Amino acid sequence: MSRSLLEQLPEIVARGRQVAERILESLESRHRVGLQSREWVLPSKDAREADWIRADLRQDALASVQGGLFGEVRPSFGDAAAPDRTPWRNRLIYGDNLLAMAALLAGDPPSGMPALRGGIDLIYIDPPFDSRADYRTRVSLPGVELEQRPTVLEQFAYCDTWSDGTASYLEMLVPRLILMRELLSKSGSICIHIGMQVSHYVKAVADEIFGKANFNTEIVWSYGTPSGGRAAGNKMVKAHEYLLWYAKNYGEHFHRKEYLPYSEKYIEDRFTEVDGHGRRYRTREREKGCFERQYLDESKGVPLSTVWTDVKQLYAHHYIKRKNEETGYDTQKPEALLERVINSACPENGLVADFFGGSGTTAAVAERLGRRWITSDLGKPACMIMRKRLIDRNARPFLYQAIGDYQLESAKNTLGRSFRIGDLAQILLSLFGARPLPEEDNPARNLGSVVAGGVRTLVYADSPNKLTGAATLKKALAQRDSLLGGWDRVVVLGWNFEPNIGESIDGLNDPALEVLVVPPDLLDRLKKKGSLERLRGHVRFSSLQYLKIGPVQRLRGADAQAETLRVALANYVLLSPEAINLDDANRARLQAVMNREPLALIEYWAVDPDYDGEVFRSVWQDYRGNLDGDGDPLRVTTEAVFSVPARPGPRRVCVRAVDVFGFEAEVSVEVGVEGGR
Template sequence: MWHYQSGGIPESTFARKHDTILYYQKCSHVFNQEGASFPRNICQVCGNTISKWNNLKKQVDENGRIYRTIKSAGKIYKYYDDEPVLLPDVWYDISHIQQKDPQRTGYATQKPEALLDRIIKTSSNEGDLVCDFFGGSGTTAAVAEKLGRRWITCDIGKPASLVMRKRFIDQEVNPFLYQSIGDYQKEAFHNNKKLRRVGDLSQVVLGLFGALPFSPEQVSDRNFGYVKGTRNLVMVDSPNRLTTAATVRRAVEAKASLLGGDWDKVIVLGWNFAFDISQAIEKYKNSNVEVLVIPPDLLDKLSKKGFKKLIADKTVRFSSLQYLVVNPVEVTVNGNGEDELDISLSNYVLLSPDNIPLDDKDKEKLQQVMEQDPLSLIEYWSIDPDYDGDTFRSTWQDYRENVDNDSDPLHCVYSTRLHMPHKAERKVCVKAVDVFGFESQVILDVKC
């Protein structure tokens, strides 16, 4: 149990000033006593020397070790100065994080590093793998890194992911892989029996978009429809998968071939998107393809209101996809034979404010920012100048509030120069996260 003192005095109950630490094991386990012990002559609570202990008479045994004796109930007990005491199962010596503590990240449930330091030292060895599946502010991983442990951490909340990445960058941890996993739309759909009774979800989405389905005799694939009175083809992607470059290619091919082709435009409606979707949009921009976002709260609205009510209300809005635009990389070979890569952001396109849970006043402000200074919405961006197409290894990064690259705490810098060993050609990958947690990725082929 971790006991601490903090502000706040309840009026109708006892003050809750402790957290319970659960300890469990499967098969063999590690328990390092040195990680859970303290010097006998040091107070666990205040850290000061215990005067009562030092007042006891010192004695020296045949090996030169200092010990002291205590008589209790007629028995004499011998205690050595250099023999640590195992901590009790209630810890009083670790304070909660104070308001002005430099390790404070602003994350509500953040724990002090000293607490995780003790837990990790006690229950693992150097080189072991430490996992925290409710990462929060990233304290477990940050401390594991300092103690020479490998680590995996995750959190369902996007704010937690942002806080953790900033923390790891400031700590200058070893290179780490950030991976977005899980499909929340798919989970919501399959866990809701009422939604599954709605019928074919693609047909529902087509109807809410204002499109008509093809008859089975016309097109067997029920993901396709069309906008009445136009030659606009509509394709609804499944909540079971990410909308990727392959999805966009399939839509473009359908535009050219479905029912004889001759469609003016194809519109792709997707739930969740691969990081590189913006590159597919750029690649097929001359094919008259448009990618729109199905509202993330649509499944919830369908569950609460039903299809007919949503059709009548006309409140479902499909919005443009957010994506990053990066200028072509400029390469110069300097006098040392190195490649100097000038990399800069050009634009950031955010999905409609209607798709973000803000009140009307804040949506209006956001719309102004999108029009006047869209790059100010970038919270964090990073670069892998030698991307292998699989694992992203960040070589350079910047984020808002970081003043190492400039003196402005409210904006990222939007350009940088990297010095790299010369290569005839390379792939440069740029990743960005906006203030709402949406992620974008751009891969650029660069010839030097």
């Protein structure tokens, strides 16, 4: 007989503690999870009339990284001196929030990233709960709309979250809440936004994790006006959700009392008198026989209660005047809600975190209110929406980061904690049809051979915990030419790639080198029993995507202090459509767009005019939906024209593009003073 969820709760909490404890114990090890900085975003969306050089904020941000994004000395724009200490940088993190929190707790002293244990003032989370959702992403392209199934990262998380209904949901949530408690400052608090389906269970586990004595309050958010059109069967109309509020240390937590304006009726009923200057007031007995006047214009209003009825859903008719908030994200919350949460529980210049970032409302509001922020999400579409939203709001410069070693952590969860990288390499070689080389010639267990038609091919399976780049390709070529008497060709199988991998392949110009992509859903497919045998002969390793640009122009004008750069996109070749989670009909529609208009696949692109080969600093951006450049919501502007401070000698200009499926491509060129490529 199956046990009730109530009976399972103690075990769920115990297992969650074990997961969290393992992570906390690993923080001091050399194998701890890290963050890869993919982009240092200095928002300057394509708008010809706006010149980022004249924006003091961006200039200051560039000066702040003169000493290096992570503290090492490297040249940057201008001649400003390096700061005495590494400044705070807001962060948008792509990847599993459990791993993101582990990285934040550990910190990275060599890179200048401090450990944030006890460093966050407010955490707001809105963990999604809907086990029936299929999590498909709609991708709109000119003349066609596609439906994409989740990526391997998203599939992995969703499968685990909903494998056993609410119990699995709580299994996911418990270790994350424990790590969040570790991140909270002594005066910090957490606001858990939750629906009625699981609010009572979440309250029970949160009492256990944070301590019942640290329960602060429960807010009822009545977000809309009930209507018969939303009623379902014999149920009453759902019109509210909950905010569960816990302090790290009750009584020491930061709290600012908030007030609501008086209603007109309240004013008419109570502030009934007017003085000689026309000021409304009411007379109240302060103590027996003693009165004083309470003036309306000096009154703060009605103290905020635990039932909020004045903040409505974003897409309700009440929000017609706030269309600028809408991102198209299904579960997007109104900014007014987060504004109230942040103002109530986060001090000025405090740090706010949201580990289920979604559409980025928390980060956008924190930015507007002058708070520092960290946000993360597992979905690439969510991260693209957040990055665009923050750029559109002219946010302060922020880092876009990704989890290091995510595929490795996923593999451990799929294949067991005793998994070794060589085990997965052996699986890749088998699925590719390669025979492993003898152990004495193959100590890393990542080399195999294929002999067909008299052609001897060496197969190199790269590690899932690194980015395949130029160094790996050169190593593979050296082994092709020297190992066991040499081979006719070499194939490199990679999981994750440096954005400039296409440029690296072109630079090698070796027809006997082929680079292929491991299917993004492979780990998910390997989780099924006996899947390896069934997958043989059915796994497709796809070709890489790459970006091409036209000649870059660098022009000097009358102003000797500045110069103009002109950069144009020329072509984009998408990762083979077979590697994207589409059905046959959607894949055919995608192929038609690829053939007809390849640049329509670009979702976002940016330019770094002085790329150092390590950290991409984008000082110009355009993206689909930005109407300032060309007024076309489904296409990006294909040419960037902007000014930068003049500098002697050549510049290394780097262009990075992200397509509608989240794949990145990069190309960089060295440009003379009046040069092209």
